[in-house]
Amino acid sequence: MSKITHLAGNSLAGLPLSELAPKLAVVFPNVICFTLSYFANTPGDLAALAHFKDLKKLVNGGTIKDEAWPGMLDLRDLQAYRAMKDGISDVALETLAKLKKLKSLRYGTKAPDAAAMTAFKKQRPDVKVEP
Secondary structure (H helix, E strand, C coil), X not given: CCCCCEEEEEHHHCCCHHHHHHHHHHHCCCCXXXXXXXXXXXXXXXXXXXXXXXXXXXXXXXXXXXXXXXXXXXXXXXXXXXXXXXXXXXXXXXXXXXXXXXXXXXXXXXXXXXXXXXXXXXXXXXXXEEC
């Protein structure tokens, strides 16, 4: 069994994340951190990451469309989310606020909408938020 705990995926395989993640999770069952360098276009793309049963941290170096965010709710044990390039949309903040185990949120170089961030912090004062 693989001892790899950190994994990154991109679109070079030519498969959508919804098809690739279940296959990778079989080969790398101990992944706790996944770096996404994909376009997540559908909720199924993000929900597929739930195949990594020990996933605790998601680093987004790709693009997640607003309509894909509901798929994030399948990642019930996610504790940390980090955006690297596109920042975090209002829809993303609303969705992330629903993840009960989330402890850390990093929004990267692009600050989120102030009103959306205020609403997030009001709903989830327990989550550490930083750039």
